[in-house]
Amino acid sequence: MKKIVTGIAVVLLIVVGIFAFNKKSDTVSKEPIxxxxxxxxxGDAAFIGEAAKNSAILAKEGFKETxxxxxxxxxxxxxxxxxxxxxxxxxxxxxxxxxVGTGFAGPGNAIAPLSxxxxxxxxxxxxxxxxxxxxxxxxxxxxxxxxxxxxYIEKAKNxxxxxxxxxxxxxxxxxxxxxxxxxxxxxxxxxxxELIAPQEKDFRxxxxxxxxxxxxxxxxxxxxxxxxxxxxxxxxxxxxxxITSVESFEYDQEAVPLLEGEWYxxxxxxxxxxxxxxxxxxxxxxxxxxxYAYDVIRMLITSFEEGGNxxxxxxxxSGMKNFPGVTGALSVDEEGNIDSRAVVKKITGGKxxxxx
Amino acid sequence: MDIVPQLILNSIxxxxxxxxxxxxxxxxxxxxxxxxxxxxxxxxxxxxIVFYLSKTLGxxxxxSVATGVLLAGFAGYLLDKLIYLPLRRKKASNxxxxxxxxxxxxxxxxxxxxxxTSQFQTLSRNFGSQKIFEVSCPVAxxxxxxxxxxxITQTQLIIFISGMVIMxxxxxxxxxxxxxxxxxxxxxxxxVARIVGINTNKIIGxxxxxxxxxxxxxxxxxxxxxxxxxxxxxxxxxKGVIASVIGGVGNIYGGVLGAFLIGFVENFGIxxxxxxxxxxxxxxxxxxxxxxxxxxxxxx
Numbered sequence: 001m002k003k004i005v006t007g008i009a010v011v012l013l014i015v016v017g018i019f020a021f022n023k024k025s026d027t028v029s030k031e032p033i034x035x036x037x038x039x040x041x042x043g044d045a046a047f048i049g050e051a052a053k054n055s056a057i058l059a060k061e062g063f064k065e066t067x068x069x070x071x072x073x074x075x076x077x078x079x080x081x082x083x084x085x086x087x088x089x090x091x092x093x094x095x096x097x098x099x100v101g102t103g104f105a106g107p108g109n110a111i112a113p114l115s116x117x118x119x120x121x122x123x124x125x126x127x128x129x130x131x132x133x134x135x136x137x138x139x140x141x142x143x144x145x146x147x148x149x150x151x152y153i154e155k156a157k158n159x160x161x162x163x164x165x166x167x168x169x170x171x172x173x174x175x176x177x178x179x180x181x182x183x184x185x186x187x188x189x190x191x192x193x194e195l196i197a198p199q200e201k202d203f204r205x206x207x208x209x210x211x212x213x214x215x216x217x218x219x220x221x222x223x224x225x226x227x228x229x230x231x232x233x234x235x236x237x238x239x240x241x242x243i244t245s246v247e248s249f250e251y252d253q254e255a256v257p258l259l260e261g262e263w264y265x266x267x268x269x270x271x272x273x274x275x276x277x278x279x280x281x282x283x284x285x286x287x288x289x290x291x292y293a294y295d296v297i298r299m300l301i302t303s304f305e306e307g308g309n310x311x312x313x314x315x316x317x318s319g320m321k322n323f324p325g326v327t328g329a330l331s332v333d334e335e336g337n338i339d340s341r342a343v344v345k346k347i348t349g350g351k352x353x354x355x356x
Numbered sequence: 357m358d359i360v361p362q363l364i365l366n367s368i369x370x371x372x373x374x375x376x377x378x379x380x381x382x383x384x385x386x387x388x389x390x391x392x393x394x395x396x397x398x399x400x401x402x403x404x405i406v407f408y409l410s411k412t413l414g415x416x417x418x419x420s421v422a423t424g425v426l427l428a429g430f431a432g433y434l435l436d437k438l439i440y441l442p443l444r445r446k447k448a449s450n451x452x453x454x455x456x457x458x459x460x461x462x463x464x465x466x467x468x469x470x471x472x473t474s475q476f477q478t479l480s481r482n483f484g485s486q487k488i489f490e491v492s493c494p495v496a497x498x499x500x501x502x503x504x505x506x507x508i509t510q511t512q513l514i515i516f517i518s519g520m521v522i523m524x525x526x527x528x529x530x531x532x533x534x535x536x537x538x539x540x541x542x543x544x545x546x547x548v549a550r551i552v553g554i555n556t557n558k559i560i561g562x563x564x565x566x567x568x569x570x571x572x573x574x575x576x577x578x579x580x581x582x583x584x585x586x587x588x589x590x591x592x593x594x595k596g597v598i599a600s601v602i603g604g605v606g607n608i609y610g611g612v613l614g615a616f617l618i619g620f621v622e623n624f625g626i627x628x629x630x631x632x633x634x635x636x637x638x639x640x641x642x643x644x645x646x647x648x649x650x651x652x653x654x655x656x
Binding site for chain 2: 042043044046078167170193194195196197199200201202203204205206208209211212224225228229232233236237238252254
């Protein structure tokens with residue numbers, strides 16, 4: 001009898017012990033939801049990538065009490081699609097992420113099909129709307145090229161420009177904007193098919209072609225490094241016509257001093273509250289795309305808080321309407337894109353100032 | 357038609373840059389008989405040394421350029437002494453040397469990117485401070501070409517003059533000096549040159565120094581003309597190699613001729629079509645030469 005009681009007591013002790021241990025380990029080993037963030041943290045676009053990284057950190061810190069824990073894992077891709085794919089594989093296979101964010105059109109396009117296949121929520125920040133097209137798990141946040149095109153054409157007409165020479169890099173995001181502009185009004189442009197290889201820095205022949213065709217201005221949508229060379233070469237050839245752009249001016253810091261007084265079209269500034277918070281936390285100003293990165297991380301965490309697997313999270317994101325973002329009320333459209341407002345800005349005293 | 361003079365000038369500028377790269381490349385190839393792919397990254401070394409000395413440390417520009425050229429030459433010399441010479445001593449094939457040079461290229465390029473970041477940088481301090489020369493129709497021909505002309509910047513003029521001066525100097529050195537005779541002897545047959553008492557390893561080391569210094573100057577001048585980035589060497593190298601192959605690999609005159617031919621073909625080629633075809637045109641010309649005239653315009 002004594003043996004039976006002792007046996008029951010031992011079994012009970014083991015059962016209670018296991019229960020207690022399991023309960024404790026549940027609390028301790030609560031796995032955080034991992035979100036991979038692949039950005040150019042070195043290279044030409046590092047200033048954009050670093051600011052986007054800081055925005056993501058700021059967004060995560062903004063959530064005080066959440067049902068789940070969240071961990072952001074940053075990877076550097078130098079905006080090089082091959083490196084984005086390697087970083088994505090590492091994040092999926094080793095870190096077991098549930099969502100990933102990317103910057104720029106090339107990297108976004110490179111991993112969108114992979115994210116879709118792996119059912120990883122992918123939020124891209126890029127000007128190519130096709131990244132998210134026909135995909136359940138992929139979303140994109142940028143200004144729609146059509147919006148930028150409308151604002152650009154309106155401003156160009158106001159300025160009386162009639163022969164704008166196009167000089168654009170052969171890159172997906174840039175092509176998307178170029179096509180939208182030509183769709184809006186092709187009659188204002190010359191050299192519509194003039195594309196440049198991404199590594200090219202000698203634009204003299206392209207420029208002289210524009211001059212020979214009677215260009216009254218330039219529309220330069222070029223990569224960082226290319227823009228400064230092109231502007232320098234235009235001025236060295238004694239061509240003194242306006243140089244305009246869609247977005248490119250903000251990505252090439254070396255070119256800014258050469259572009260004083262020139263106008264371009266880009267996204268509207270984020271709320272002053274965001275800019276202030278960013279400055280207080282990192283002692284620097286947000287860069288292009290920073291506000292998008294902030295909103296993207298907030299939308300992701302908000303969706304994960306709703307619970308469920310990635311199918312549910314994707315559904316929550318798809319149905320998001322009027323989400324209070326720092327770039328305005330954000331809604332996801334039927335193709336997974338989130339739109340933003342386009343404005344005209346001018347380089348004044350080396351700063352990007354909105355033209356009211 | 358008034359586009360043509362500027363197109364000619366653009367072609368000459370591009371050709372002069374390629375010629376500078378091809379000159380050093382051909383000199384080294386002539387003596388060693390292998391494609392030194394690290395030649396491209398030596399050009400980037402030159403550019404970054406000037407960037408560091410002149411823009412970061414604020415050293416005198418001319419002193420920075422002279423140091424950049426010398427250190428680029430020294431980098432080439434070291435590559436020979438530390439990598440190629442030990443391989444040559446082990447009787448490594450030209451393919452092994454080529455692979456080693458590719459390794460050196462990639463490693464040095466990565467180091468430059470780590471030290472200076474991958475960001476594109478300009479060497480010129482103040483834009484607008486350099487002189488711009490207008491090239492116009494001669495007075496005697498005004499009746500037929502009035503209004504025809506183009507512009508060329510001070511840097512571009514220096515690039516062109518440097519190319520011509522270096523070519524002239526190399527020709528004189530190779531033909532008129534004892535050193536040049538030794539280089540030519542090694543170029544003809546290294547084994548025989550050694551038998552007749554030439555210290556071939558020492559001479560090849562000097563050739564690497566001179567060829568790399570020329571590449572360094574090319575990198576510096578390109579830096580002043582457009583800008584520098586760690587990956588700039590590959591594009592320069594490819595165009596230099598194409599120019600060398602088309603002109604006649606290992607031939608000083610051939611390299612320069614090939615460089616200007618590529619400059620003209622590229623720039624006139626994109627007159628009526630999109631600029632993105634530039635590289636395709638250059639490589640198409642290379643393929644045509646490889647098929648129909650594999651030893652180039654001027655056979656060595």
